Structures are given as C-alpha cells and as structure tokens.
Amino acid sequence: MNEINVSMLAPLLPEVIMASAGILVLLVELVARRKETAGLLSIAAVAVAAYYVPHSFGKSFGGMFVSDGYSAFFKFIFFINLILTVLLSMRYLVIEKSNHGEYYSLVVFSTLGMMLMASAGDLIVLYLGLELMALSSYVLAGFIRHDARSSEAAVKYFLLGAFSSALLLYGITLVYGLTGTTDVSLIGAAVVEKGLSTPLFLSVVFLMAAFGFKTALAPFHMWAPDVYEGAPTSVTAFMSVGPKAAAFAAFGRVFLTGFGSLSTDWTGILVVLSILTMAVGNILAIQQDNIKRMLAYSSVAHAGYAVLGIIVGGAEGLAAMMNYLFIYGFMNLGAFAVVIMLRSEGVRGEALEDYKGLAKTHPFAAAVMLVFMFSLTGIPPTAGFIGKFYLFKAVVGAGYAWLAVVTVIFSAISAYFYLRVVMYMYMLEPEGEAVTLSLSPSLGLALLITTLVVILIGVYPSPLLSFARLAAG
Amino acid sequence: MVEWFFGYLAGAVILLAILVVASRNPVHSVLWMLLMFLHVAGLYLLLNAEFLAATQVIVYAGAILVLFLFVVMLLNLREEIKIRRFTGGWLFKGLTALGIIYVLRRGLEGFRVGFEGPWSIEAVGRATHTRALGQVLFTEYILPFEIASLLLLVAIVGAVFLSKKRLR
Amino acid sequence: MVPLYWYLWLGGVVFAIGVFGFLARRNIIIMFLSIELMLNGVNISLVALSHYMQDLRGQILVFFIIAVAAAEAAIGLAIIIAMFRNRDTLHADEMAEMKG
C-alpha cells in the first residue's frame, strides 16, 4: 500500500488525459486567436479519453478509484454531454459577448469532476470530485459577467451548493464515525455487520439530501429553476445533464453498495421524494411561459423518474436508470440546442411566445423541436418512450405497480406542457417579426446528432439496452 | 481538568457562533468568526491534532477569513448597519434549526464509534502528528490530494475570470 | 476524559447555528460565513471521531475540507463581487429576478 508508482494511474488514464487537457486548454486559450480552438481541443481530448475508458478497467489507490462498467457508462454520458455542450456553445458565447477560452477548460474540469464522482470508491474522492464539478459549474453559471441574471444564478447556485456540500459532509462524518471507514464497499460490509441504528439512518438522510440537491429531487430542487433560467443556456444544457447524471452515479453506488442492505428502510423515503419530485416538477412546468424555465422544471420531473431506478435497485433498476439518463441527455441537450438556436442578437428567444408559428417560418427547427418534445413526453417511437418503458418495466417488476401508475399519470400531465410547445409551433400563426435563427455549423451538428440518436434509440434500442445492462453488472 | 478546558472552549465556540450569525455589522461577524476559529483550534489541540490546529489558524483564519474581510471591506456598505439583518420568517427558521439540534441530540445519543485504528495517541506521539498525517496523506490519500490541487487550480481560474475588470 | 458525545453535540450545535444563519440572514457574505460555521461543526465532529477511533482518516478529511473551503471562498467571493457589480446589493432577498 505504501508503494506508490505510476502503474497505479493505469485505471485513471482517461482522468489523467482530461486533467492534462484541461490545463492544456487553459494554455492554448492564452495564445489562440480564435477561442473555438480551445473548444475543438477539448472535444479532441474527450475523444482520446473515451477511447481509453474501456481499456482502463480496474481498481486503484486501494479501492478509492473504481473504473468498472458502471462508471464507464456514466463517463460516456459525460463525454457526450461535453461534446454537445461545446458544439452548442461556440456560436452562443459570441452572441452573448462572452467568448472566453476559460469556458472550455472549466467545462473540461467539471467533466473531470463528474468522472471522479462516477468512479469514486471512497467518500473522500466522491466529495472532492463533486466539489471539482460544482466549483467549475458555479463559475460557468455566472459566465456572462455583464448579465445580472447570470450572476444571480451563480450566487444562488453557489450558496445553495455550498450548503448542500455541508450536508454531504455531515453525512460522511456520521458514516465515518459509525463504520470507521470512508470506503464505500467497506461501509457496505460494516453496515451489514452492525445493522440499522438511528445515527446511521441520520447519515443516510443527510446523504440523501445532498444527492437530492445535486439531482434536483424535491424538496431539494428549489435552486434548479432559478439557476437553469439565469445561467447561460449552453451551461444550463450542460448542468441539466452532466452533474445530474454524475450525482445519480454516486447516488446509485453509495446507496446500493454502501447502504444496500438497508434498502428496505430507505426506499420508502425515496419513493416519497420521487413522487413529490414528479408532482412539483410537472405541475410547476405547466405554469411556465419561459421555455428555459419550463425545461428546468421538466428536468426536475425527470429526476423524479430516474430515481425510480435506485428505488428498484439491483442491476435491473440501475440499468433502467442509466438507460434513462443516457436518453435524457440527448433529448434534453437537443431541446436546449433549439432554444439556443432561437437566441440571436437582441432577441432572447426564451419565451413560449417566440415559438408561435415556428413551423411556418422555420419548419426544420420546429420539426426537430417536435421530436425532442415528443421524446421528453415519452411518445413512441422516440427514445424517451424507450427510457420510460424500461423504467416502468423495472418498477413493475420490483412490485411497485402502483408507483408505475403514479408515474404514468404524471407523464400524462407532462404531455400538457411539452405538447403545448408543439401546439404553439404548429397550430398558431407567427406573430410580429419572425425570429431569426442563429444556426452555426457546430450547432447544426449538435442538432443532427441529438435528433438522429433520439430517433435511432427510439426505433432500435437494443444495443443501448444491452450496453446499460452489461454496465450495470 | 480537560473537561473544564472543553467546557470553556465549547461554550466560547457556541457563543461566538451565535455572535457571528447575529452581528449587525459584517465586519464584526468576520472578526467573531476569527475568534471562534482560534477556539476551534484549541479544541483540535485538546484532541491531539496539533497539525490541524495550526492549519486552522494559518489557513482558515489566516487566509480564508482575511479574504472574507477583504471582500467585506471592498464592498463596504455603510447603510448595511441600519437595515434589517434577518429575512422574514426568521423565527420559523430558527425553530427549524432548533429542531435539527434536537433531532441530532436524540439521534446521536447512543453514538458508538465503530472502529479502533492503529493511530493511538502514543503512536501519533511517536511519529509526531505532522509526520503521521503526512504519511497517511501522501500514501493512502495521494489521489484526493491531487484532486484537491486541481480544485485549487479551478478556483484560481474561476476567481480570476470572474473578478477581472469588466471586458466584453 | 471528555465523552465523544459532547464533541458530537457541540459539532451539531455549531452546524445548526450555521444552518440558522444561512436561512435567516439577508447579507450574502454572512450567509457564506454561516456555511463556514457548518463546515466547522463538521470538522469538530470529524476530529473528535478521528481521535476516539485512533484513526487519522477523519483528520485527513478535515484537511481536505479546509482546502476545499479555501477554493470555495475564492470562487464564492468572486461570484459575489461579480454579482455586486451587476446588482449593487449584497442582500440575497433583493435578487429575485428569477422566480416562479
């Protein structure tokens, strides 16, 4: 154990690549004339890192770092999130007059934090990964320095994020005190040995609150709508997928490996949180007339669906959750891509009103948005349906048929606000001046990828399903 | 004897913490905080963690709090002292906090540590605390240590970026 | 010998005072200070646990918490400065452009 050598870094190769890339991007940004170079460099780094992910399975640093199928699957979500976000951002940052190269290195560092979270076999690594991810995203949320909304979002995100970190630390402290370790699998063993006690359950509650914050589970979701609305849209897209997925990754690993033996005790609480989340997310989304804010509430609601995977537990539940998050990533980023496309000089393009008659003025944009709205609703043959279907299947299979029914009801409610966007685009006449699209090649590429994947997974889901199933172990 | 020390330190810490939260003037809050940190460092000494006590004083009090103080001074608001300190519903919020204290008290009553480690006071004493901590930190915990270094890098980048003079 | 429970309770009280400050104060900087209080509550508990378990890992965690707190302070204060430039206020309840 006391021997430290380079070979210990082998399982961390993708992380090492990403860390180097982050620093490199920082340096390149100083000399590069076009800031997009930094973005392209980060995409290249992701490509290299992604190549090494399947080649670097194993444990390292005494089990603190675990690179397995589970983490690999999530890392792919993070990579896709990064690539698409960078593609979305290139033109958007120019429009927002905030085209600074630091953006890309922060995105890379944030992704690195997520990767560490997904691979964390130890609560300390988990905490540090989470902070790395969070600190980068605080800055990203406030990236448009001259915009009051962006700053406000950053302050809210930061303070509440720090608050939730404190909760996480208190939880970790209690667990450490009760089990004498911070290693997740050793915690699992100790919990089995010692059984349930009040302090242990309190620590479970603290951790649940902390993860609930990051995944935006009600009642810890309050930050999400404000932050998502205020942050630069590209960052909102980034935050609504990556950190959420990373938090779910950690949530799943800690709760199912660490506290798996107590699952009968904590699933009840989680069921309540899940229903509450779905209710709050969907009901409040109906009230919105700002599409970013609507998507923020929708993101809350989707967390409520995804957490069902942890409630179900086991490989089946985890696979359903991973599958769902993967699909959610594509459809959500796609929807945000459309929102970004409507943002142009002087026009914010976030109001639902701006979508009136879009089908007449910009039929392709409308059609693409239609696909994403259908997918978010869960209408076949889009990917969203597949995600929901397997989630329901897992939930029913675990004997929570009533919970599946509740979820379906909330899904039906969600159709109201997703399809309202479709209604605005297709049924209403454009008002006033038509919105101009700011379509750049990179944004077009992002839209193409997301649309294709959403449809492809919708009609041919089995590779993704078997991948998720394999990864969940 | 130790109990008396503990009693003093704990009482002071709680009192100072309340003062931090209750002071009208942010500068005073920061200064109470500074004092509180010194008492916390005292608690660390009581628990045979001299290195952490030093860190608490040097890093926490010496660096972080000074940064706070600096910002408070930078953004100094004279009218701050005259307006309301608390948000609406602070009583309710106070009850929530009291509730948390109560629940923690009830919940932690029967707390038993789950583990006996190799680092008894004697063992730490033999190695000296700094060396013992360093040994664990730079072997077992080298990975978190490296992550922390990246964290600080991000902090520098972010802080510099955000507080640069406005340039569009 | 001071019982461990005393330390834990002290940590919990400091933590809760921090929670209260965070919930009730209007000034953003004091809210941030309250978070530092919460972290100190955690740290006290951790060092105590570490001591009573004769294990150094808790203290290592404290070390990392302090490091992260430093990073957090840097970024948080920078964000607050940026916010102050845009809004000219340090009161959290005066920034509610986004709501609903």
Add this chain to the structure above:
Amino acid sequence: MQYYLLIPLLPLGAFLLNIMLGRRVIRRQAHWPSTLAVAGSLVVTVMVLLDVMSGRTLNEDLYVWIVSGNFKVSVGFMIDQLTAVMLVVVTSVSFLVHVYSIGYMQDDPGYYRFYAYLSLFTFSMLMLVTANNFLQLYFGWEAVGLCSYLLIGFWYEKRSASDAGKKAFIVNRFGDFGFGLGVIMVFLTFGTLDYVSVFDGAGGVAAQTINILGADVNLITLIALLLFCGAVGKSAQVPLHVWLPDAMEGPTPVSALIHAATMVTAGVFMVARLNPIFSLSPVAMDVVAVVGAVTALFAATIALVQNDIKRVIAYSTISQLGYMFIACGVGAFGAGIFHLYTHAFFKALLFLCAGSVMHAMGGEVDMQKMGGLKRYMPLTYWTMLIASLSISGIPPLAGFFSKDEILWVAFNGGGVGRAVWALGTLAAVLTAFYSFRLIYLTFHGEFRGTEEQRHHLHESPAVMTVPLAVLCVGAVAAGWIGIPPIISSVFGVEDANWFAEFLKPVVGHPEIEAPHSTEALVMGFSVAVAAVGIAVAWVFYIRNREIPAVLARRCGILYRLLFNKYYVDEIYNATVVRPAMLIARYVLVGLSDGVIIEGVVNGVPALINRFGARLRRLQSGLLQSYAAVMALGLFLLMAVVVMVLK
C-alpha cells in the same frame, strides 16, 4: 433473401424524400421518386414471388424493438404464398396508379404531397401484408386508415372532401376498436402476438369459454368476431360500409388504389391470414359468410339506381368484397384471395376508366349528363367494356373464374352455404345489370352534356391510357391461373387451378365431392343470369329508355329506398351522429357552465393550476426560502427517522 425488405422500404424512402424535399426541391418532379420506388418494389416482388414459387418461404423477426416478459414488440416479416399474392396485387396496382396519376394530377398544387401520401399508403399496406405478428398488422392497419384519411380528404379545401375523409376515419374507428380489442384478447389468451405461436396455440384453446355478462362465450369465436369487426370496417361491409361511397371525394386514382389494392382488401387479407383462428369457430365463419352475402346483395341493389359514375363503382366494390367474405366464410380462403386478386385488376380498370371519363368531361360525374362517349374515347370505352364483362362474370374473363369458384364452394358449403349461394347468385344478376347500365348510360346513346363539355371531349393522354391497357390485359387474363378442372379438362389439362394449389399450404383448400354435372349446371346458371342481367340493361337503357323512369314511378317506394341507399346514412345520422352531437351540444355545453364540466373537465386542470400557483409562490426567488425548504425537508426526514427508530 433479405432483399425483400426493399419492398416496403422503397416506398417509405420515397415518402420521406417527397415530404421533406417535395415542396422546395422536387416539386413538379415528385412523381419520380414515388413511381420509381414502387416500380422497384414491383420488381423485387416478382423476385420474391419466384422465390416463393420455388418453395422458399420465410418468417423471421428482423429486430426486436422492446421486450418485456411475454410482451414483445418486434418487426418481423412473413413471406409466404399468401403474402406473395398480396404483394403482387398491391405493388402492381399501386404502380399503375402512380403512373396514371402523373397525367391525372398534373396541375394539382399539392402534387408532391399527393405522391408522398401515395407512397406512404403503399408502404403501410405492404407492412400490413408482410407482418408476422398482430402488432405490426395493427400498425399497418391503422397506418392505412390514416393514409386513406389523408388522401380522401386530399382536397381539404373542399368541404365534402374533408368531411368524407373524416367519415372514413371515424367509421373505421368503430371497426378498429373491435379489432384492437381482438388483438388484446389474442395477447391475453396466448401471451404472445406472434402469428405462428398464436396459430400453434389456437387449437388448444378452441374449447375454452369465457363468461361475459352471464353468458358463456367461446373464446375463439369471441376473438374471431372481434377481429372480424375490423375487417367489416376496413372492407366496408354492412353495416360499416357507409364510408366507402363517400370516399369518392378523393382524387380518382386514390379511389382506384383504395378499392383495388391498398385498403379495402386489408380486411379480406386479414381474415385469410388468420384463417387458423377463424376456421376453429363455425359460428364466426357463418357470421363472415352471411355478412358477406348480405353485403353483396345489399350493395348491388343500391348500385342499380345511382347516377354518380364513381358511386356505382364504389357500391360494386362493396358488393364484390362481399363475395370475398362469402368465400372466406365457407372456408375457401383461397377462393376469396383469388377473387381479391382478379378484382384488383378489373376494379382498378373500372376506376381509372371512370377517371378518364371524368377527365374528359371536366370533372362531371353524373351519368345522366353523359352518353355517346364511345365515339370520343374509344380506348376508354373498350377497356371499360372488358372490365364490365369481367365483373359480370362472363367467361373467359378473369372475373368469371374467381366468382364462379366462390359460388361453387358456397353451393357446397353446407350450413348457411346454399342460402349464401342464392344471395350471391342474385347479386350476380344485379352486378351484370348495373355494370352495363353504367356502360350504356355513359358510352351509348347521344351526348347529354353541355355544349362546352362536348367541345372539350377527348381521349386521355398516353400516360393515362397505357395503364388502362395494361390493366385490361389483367382483367382478361388474370383468371387463367385458376381454371377449375371441369373446364381445363376440356383442353386436356387435368389440374389447372394453380392458384388454389399455390395457396394451399397457407389457407388450405376445401375438397368438394360433387359430380361434374352439378358443377357445370351451377356454372352455366351463373353465366346465364349474368347474361340476363346484361340483356335487361340493354333493354332498359338502349332499346326502350322509358322503362327505368316508368319503373321508378311505379315502384316509387322501392326506388327511393334504393336511390337513398336504404337511408343508412340518415339512420346513422338519426341514431348515432345526431344523438352524439346533441349530447355534445346540450349535455356537455349545457353543463359546461354548470357543475360537471367545471368540476371534471376544467376542474382537474384548474385544481392543478391553483395548486401550481400556490407552489409557484413558494418558488419565490429568495435564496433563503429555498434553503429553508431544504432544511425543513431535511428536518422532517430526520424527525421521521428518529421517531420511527426510537
């Protein structure tokens, strides 16, 4: 032999191409992708047919979409003799319709849209016939319905057209509802939706009954009848036939496609495809046969007095579909498919001829205003004459062989067989009569239209007449592959009913033990009655043109009954449509100011809204209250834990 996939995929590709690029890029060239695609499908179909004829059938799941326990949604294809025949019919008729439409639709502003829908229609039908499971069948079924709605209402600016589209859609919903229930019953009963597994398991549940409202119902009968509901709707059988005549509002090529190949035949195909289920339930079989026979006669009587050229043909389609169900009902599924196949040719021909006539007449459909067109459009005349002879069952044209086979098996069918045969034969007389009434009114005598119309009269362009000629060949010769032994033996060929032999592995073939003399008698009888029908028509409309009017006056009630199509539409209006509207208007609208609507329809959203508004206030934008909600949540969770565990 994965190349068979091209058959549905080519039209699908053409659809996508036209719908995406049609308006901006392809525009007036929209016929190219669609026509080429369906031509490609036709070529591949022929290859598949050859494969199947050499004994290579196939049934495979191409890919599984979702699996959950027993429930599997997969896309799979079953290519066997039945499918091959259907593919030939669908692709060839569809191809000719595509070509014909180039001329017919040339000035239409929605040209690309028309071709896009046409391709989608063809694709849906191809998916329907190649399915290897009920779900895909259902998908094709619904998709066909949707496409028919789009195409019938193609000229949606025209109120009657969009109404007709809606009517087709809604009436089909009634049938599809039963069909959907049937599919669900199949799944509940067999736990799978795969054809082969269901057919294998069908024998095992043949005797099971389930209790519905106190009555024991045979499970298979129930399933078969529910499924048949769908066929009644889609194949326009009584009492759900009302949509088909109105469907004339669509462009004429669409009518040809709907009537000949892609829509109404789906019901017959479905019954034939599911013959292992139907065969197990004598009750269901009798129902099928009787519905078919009643429809055959019923529609034929209406066709006698209609003046709209397309309506006459529409009712003739309904009537002919009745024949196909007669065949299925008496167990001769092969004969039903045979008639479907020959009917496709002469019916498509009739429609395209009618379209040609209308084209020349400037859109006129009233036969009273035609007459004497023979001189102006000889090719149309001759081809239509041949089609009429074929539908009347005059040997040796295609219609003769298929209709004769149906009547012959019905005659020997036992049970309801004889009665069905009698109805069918009666309908055959009427068929001959109305077909030739149409010919005489349209092409003979002198022109009764306006001077302007006369000036405009012309033969259609080659792009329209060539398909006529091709179909004409089919209407003549298509039947020659199913010649009954009694005739072929005259020419020294012992077994010439290749068609029946070909389909035998899929649908079986009833063995009939009856003397040749009887068969000759039955056959001769039906030819004779057809001849009588033609002769009567000649007397009525050429020789002495007073008779129809006199007759109409004498039998006023009967005439009006027929002319108004037995008032079925009116009855439906009075019993279904009007009450539904009334309920909608008075009950719903009336109550909307009152309690129920307020409470239920508006109430739930309002409740959600009000609740949402409350929740929204909680989301105040204030950092501290957010934290307070979090802290309160945490506190409550902790409190619950402490309470529960203490």
